Amino acid sequence: MRARSSQLSRWSELWSITWPQILMLLVQFGIGLTDVWAGGRLGADVQASIGLIAQCHMVLMTIGIATANGAVAAISQSLGARRERRARRFTGLTLAAGLVAGSCLACVGGLFRQDLLAVMRTPEHLRAPAGIFLMAYLWTLPGQYLLSITTAALRAAKSVRLPLLAALGTGVLNIWGDLAFGLGWWGFPHYGAAGLAWATFASVSLGACVLLVCLLRSGLLQRDSLPPRRWMRSGGHYLLRVSLPALGTSFLWQTGFVLVLVITMTLPDDSVTALAGLTAGMRIEAVIFLPAVACQMAVAVLVGRSLGRGEKQEAQRTACAMLILAVAGMSALTVLLWFTRDALAAMMTDDACVHQETVRYLVFNFLSVPLMVANLVLVGVFIGAGATHYPMWSYALAVWGVRLPLSWWLGHVVLRSSAGVYWAMVASQLVQCAMLLWVLLRVDWKRFALGSSRP
Numbered sequence: 001m002r003a004r005s006s007q008l009s010r011w012s013e014l015w016s017i018t019w020p021q022i023l024m025l026l027v028q029f030g031i032g033l034t035d036v037w038a039g040g041r042l043g044a045d046v047q048a049s050i051g052l053i054a055q056c057h058m059v060l061m062t063i064g065i066a067t068a069n070g071a072v073a074a075i076s077q078s079l080g081a082r083r084e085r086r087a088r089r090f091t092g093l094t095l096a097a098g099l100v101a102g103s104c105l106a107c108v109g110g111l112f113r114q115d116l117l118a119v120m121r122t123p124e125h126l127r128a129p130a131g132i133f134l135m136a137y138l139w140t141l142p143g144q145y146l147l148s149i150t151t152a153a154l155r156a157a158k159s160v161r162l163p164l165l166a167a168l169g170t171g172v173l174n175i176w177g178d179l180a181f182g183l184g185w186w187g188f189p190h191y192g193a194a195g196l197a198w199a200t201f202a203s204v205s206l207g208a209c210v211l212l213v214c215l216l217r218s219g220l221l222q223r224d225s226l227p228p229r230r231w232m233r234s235g236g237h238y239l240l241r242v243s244l245p246a247l248g249t250s251f252l253w254q255t256g257f258v259l260v261l262v263i264t265m266t267l268p269d270d271s272v273t274a275l276a277g278l279t280a281g282m283r284i285e286a287v288i289f290l291p292a293v294a295c296q297m298a299v300a301v302l303v304g305r306s307l308g309r310g311e312k313q314e315a316q317r318t319a320c321a322m323l324i325l326a327v328a329g330m331s332a333l334t335v336l337l338w339f340t341r342d343a344l345a346a347m348m349t350d351d352a353c354v355h356q357e358t359v360r361y362l363v364f365n366f367l368s369v370p371l372m373v374a375n376l377v378l379v380g381v382f383i384g385a386g387a388t389h390y391p392m393w394s395y396a397l398a399v400w401g402v403r404l405p406l407s408w409w410l411g412h413v414v415l416r417s418s419a420g421v422y423w424a425m426v427a428s429q430l431v432q433c434a435m436l437l438w439v440l441l442r443v444d445w446k447r448f449a450l451g452s453s454r455p
Contacts, residue, residue, distance in 0.1 A: 014298060014322055020160040021294030024151075027171040029287060031200075038178045038196055051128040056116065057137045059254055060105055066247035067098050068152035069300075070239040074385040075156035075220070076301045077450045080308020085224060086235075090217065091153050092225030093235055095146065102145035109138040126253050129193045136197030143201070143208040150211035153220055156301050162214045170207035173278035174199055238386070238450060245388040249379075249395050256399035264421055265408045270353070274418035279359025284358075285365055286339065292373045295326040296380030303384030307449035315446060319381040326377045327370050334369045341366070357418060364422035371429040378436035387448040391425045394435045403428035 032054070039046040071094040078087035109116060113134050122130050151163045177199025184190025191198075215221035227235060264275050299322040306315035339345070345358035365372075379391045403424050410420025439445055 014295075014302065014325060016293075017158060017160055017298040017301060018294050021155075021297045022265045022291050024164050024235055025165045025290040025294055027167045029290065031171050031174045031203075034175045034178050035200070038182045039193070041183055042196075045126055046129045046196075049126050049133050050196070053130055053133040053137055056134065060109070060138075060141060061144065061148075062247055062250040062254065063101050063105070063249060064098055064141070064148045065242040067094055067101070067145070067239075068077055068148040069383050069388065070094060070248040071149050071152040072156050072297075072300050073242045073304055073384055073388075074239060074450065075153050076304030076384060077308035077386070079157060080305035081310070081450070082199035083308075084219070087157075088222055089227040090235060090239070091220045091232060093227060093232060093239065094149050094153070095221075096130070096152065096226065097239070098145035098149045100144055102142035106138045106141045109141075110135065111229060115194040132193050133197045136194075136201050140179055140201045140204050143205040146208040147204060147211060150208065150215055154211065154214060154218065155297060156304065157218055157220060158301065158305075159214070159218055162218075163211060166207055166210045166214065169210070173206065174203035177202060178367075182353065202359070214219075239322055241448075242383075242386045242388050245392040246383065249388065249392045252392065252395040252399055256395075256404060259404055260421065260425075261405060263404070263411055264418060267418060267421075268416045270357075270417070273353045273357050274421075276351070276354045277361055278418065278421075280303045280345065280358045281361030281365060284347075284362065288333070289372065289376070290331075291331075292326055292330055292376045295373075295381075296330050296376045298380075299377055300380040300384035303381050304386075304449070307385055307446055312428075312446045315385070316440075318438060319378075321375060322381075323377050330369055330373045334366045338366055360418065361382070361422060364419075364426060368426045368429050371426070371433045374433050375429060375436060378433075378440060381440065382436075382445060385445055385449055387445045390436065390439050390443075390445060394432045397435065398428040398432035402431050 012134075035050055039050045067320040071090065073089045074094070078084075113131065116134065117127060117130055151167075154160070154163050178196050180188040181191050181195030181199055183195075189195075203260055212221065241251045261275065261278070264278050265271055267274050299319060302318045302322070303315045306312075306318055341359050341362040342355075345355045345362065375394075382388060382390045406424035407421045410424055411417065412420070414420060415423075418438060
């Protein structure tokens with residue numbers, strides 16, 4: 001009876017942290033969708049510029065995301081060990097690092113923004129709107145970094161509803177700014193692309209300020225949050241040990257994704273249709289897999305806190321419980337969505353060939369759901385434990401050792417179609433899942449946690 005009660009309590013805790021993350025991710029998706037929709041109302045050039053600069057922004061955000069991963073590991077483990085002062089110091093250190101990194105990138109990017117546009121092969125007719133979005137997004141970086149790190153710190157403290165409320169408020173502000181100042185609705189000045197760009201800047205900056213106030217009220221940000229230099233050396237060493245592999249993982253994934261697009265663009269037959277179907281399918285996938293991403297965020301916190309308390313077996317049980325919950329839940333959802341794949345594809349395109357290609361992508365994608373969800377959850381487990389080098393090596397082997405060469409061989413030589421690329425994706429997911437499961441069950445990944453005595 002006691003074991004059953006403990007299991008129910010664990011499931012309840014997992015769900016209580018996960019559902020606010022799902023809503024926050026939905027808000028972020030809604031903001032991006034509104035930006036694209038409003039850009040389309042302003043013209044194809046503006047809409048294309050948003051997509052182009054959004055990809056650049058994702059690359060620039062990798063440092064902030066890596067720092068946030070380090071914050072989750074260090075702060076959750078410190079709070080689990082009841083080392084509140086250490087948690088505050090890690091909070092101050094990650095915030096300072098994020099602010100400095102974001103500000104430096106904004107300044108350097110602003111000075112060389114024309115060179116960045118040239119490197120991205122921006123067509124001449126897109127230079128003007130793309131330059132507006134690039135400048136605004138660059139100056140959004142400091143606030144975006146602070147927003148990511150403050151959200152991670154509050155999540156590590158299991159304070160998930162305050163970030164949700166802040167995300168809802170800033171999301172509404174962003175959408176309202178798009179419509180009011182981008183499209184000129186309700187009698188407001190019509191600034192076009194500049195209105196869309198600076199609405200994002202205003203909402204992100206306000207959100208960062210609101211969450212900083214939430215950190216102050218939670219007690220994670222106080223006078224002693226800025227640690228002395230001697231402590232920074234030891235605490236910074238641990239953050240780098242967690243954040244650098246996380247940064248490497250993001251780099252491997254982003255570059256691998258770009259190369260998959262290149263392989264698809266150069267397929268021998270129907271490459272344009274294949275690329276359009278792949279792009280549409282990935283947009284649908286991005287929405288469907290929001291719950292799995294939220295599970296990754298939640299399990300990182302719970303594993304980190306268990307390891308901070310020195311409860312290694314509890315961390316293992318939590319990891320396995322979330323793995324079962326996420327895979328079973330997402331698989332059940334996918335069974336329902338399987339019968340709507342034609343309708344989902346029809347929402348993305350009116351072209352019959354692209355529709356058929358999108359459905360083909362969704363078939364492969366839905367069949368590999370258990371693998372993809374398991375990989376996301378397992379990466380979250382190792383983030384919480386500070387063992388981020390395991391995901392990095394799994395991405396290196398799965399993406400660069402399997403997906404890319406197999407995509408080219410199957411897509412260009414054997415099958416000569418997009419099906420070869422999709423089969424390679426499934427194979428790489430299988431390899432990565434096998435690697436991470438082996439680490440979870442056979443390797444002492446818990447030894448990379450801070451524990452109660454350091455630093």
